[in-house]
Amino acid sequence: MPPNFSNIYLSDVEFVIFDVDNVIIDxxxxxxxxxxxxxxxxxxxxxxxxxxxxxxxxxxxxxxxxxxxxxxxxxxxxxxxxxxxxxxxxxxxxxxxxxxxxxxxxxxxxxxxxxxxxxxxxxxxxxxxxxxxxxxxxxxSRIRADAIDAVRRCRQAGIAIHLATASDGFLDFNETEQTFIYHPPTAVQRKLDRLKILQKLDLEDSDVSVGDPIGKPDERFFRQVLLDFEHKLGRNIDLGRTMAVGDNVSDDVLPLLSLGAARGAWLAIHNDLSGGPRLLEKNPRVGVVKSLSDLDNIPWPAS
Ligand SMILES: [Mg+2]
Structure with a gap:
């Protein structure tokens, strides 16, 4: 029998993958x-x-x-x-x-x-x-107040967390050719440096997967995210007990659901929700929250 997601709460999750910009930090x-x-x-x-x-x-x-x-x-x-x-x-x-x-x-x-x-x-x-x-x-950049709360509650509940962040697209200018060039290791390091504020949540570089050279929403990036997460934990992840959280549902959430994550939470703070009902109808494993403090009790549509 398929699970009834309307009965599932944060306490039923073991692994959470958060987007960073405008989810963990403002x-x-x-x-x-x-x-x-x-x-x-x-x-x-x-x-x-x-x-x-x-x-x-x-x-x-x-x-x-x-x-x-x-x-x-x-x-x-x-x-x-x-x-x-x-x-x-x-x-x-x-x-x-x-x-x-x-x-x-x-x-x-x-x-x-x-x-x-x-x-x-x-x-x-x-x-x-x-x-x-x-x-x-x-x-x-500031850590969002509800993110402090959500990370703390995840840790208290024994839920492992990992962050997946998009590329900032740091590029070098070649003036003679009047074009830009890309060096992925530099781009990764500069993004990690830009996110140093995460240390306030006791999150380190190993807690973050950066979307360089392949980024969101490419499935190859999210496969790497899962590998990074497993490598950090030293054990396998049960995708059936994994949740993806992001403010851009197509970039942050749906690719992980395609890879098998059980459910997603769409943090809808800045978004135009006009396509929301249709999108959620098509993706019954995604719930909408207005704050990360609501992760505990998402009104999951019954599957
Ligand atoms: Mg974001």
Whole structure:
């Protein structure tokens, strides 16, 4: 007889895999501080008016990516297609080397913003403006209060936890070729450095799988996540007692369910829920929560 998921609670789970950005840590406020730092740094290289325009182009492009990420299932937001084309053009060096596109590369978003303002794209400008950006994002990131609570309760209940985080797409600029290049070990290390705040939850680098060089939602990444988790624990994971938790259900949750995880929790804090009912109807093993404190009692649809 199939299990009735409406009766299953956090206490029935042995393994939980959390997404990081905007699930364990809050980067929304930090992103705004980082954009301010970028705006200040731009003034070192150009007049204040140009700096302001480049900064607002950068923010507008970033917001297009964020809107697309939070859009309902099957929705393509305005300006996304043309932005994606620009990203692909600037990343021809990455693609040529056989890597997947790094959608969220801020280096590339800045190059696009400079190009939109008819300004030269130089390594000095890219590095000189992004260094303060990443420093501010790292410094201003905060652990979410409900994440502190959820991690503590998991540990008290003897539930093993692991984190699976997307690539930040850290890329290097090749000024002569006017394109970006990718070095996966550097990208992994820079992402782990950006997440040092996780130490406040006693989480270490070995608790985190980073989506470089292959990232979400690719099934190969999530296979690696499960291997990393098992390697860390020194034992096998029972997928029948595993839950995936994320704010982007298609990127964080559904791939793990495809691999056999018993259930998922969609933390819907910033999302457009317009596609929600249809998506949940198709995925009865996913429950929606407004806070990680609700993981204990998800209204699972009966299967
Ligand atoms: Mg996230």
């Amino acid at each position: 980067t929304v406020g930090a992103a705004q501080k980082a954009q301010l730092a970028l705006g200040e740094a731009l003034k070192n290289f150009m007049d204040p008016q140009s700096a302001r325009r480049v900064k607002s182009q950068f923010i507008s492009n970033y917001n297009t990516l964020a809107a697309q990420a939070n859009a309902g299932v099957g929705v393509v937001v305005e300006k996304f297609e043309s932005l994606l084309q620009c990203i692909e053009t600037w990343q021809r060096g990455v693609l040529h080397d056989g890597w997947e596109l790094k959608l969220w590369s801020r280096e590339v978003l800045l190059a696009i913003a400079l190009e939109q303002e008819d300004l030269p794209v130089t390594k000095e400008w890219i590095d000189g403006c992004l260094q303060p950006y990443w420093a501010a994002l790292t410094r201003e």
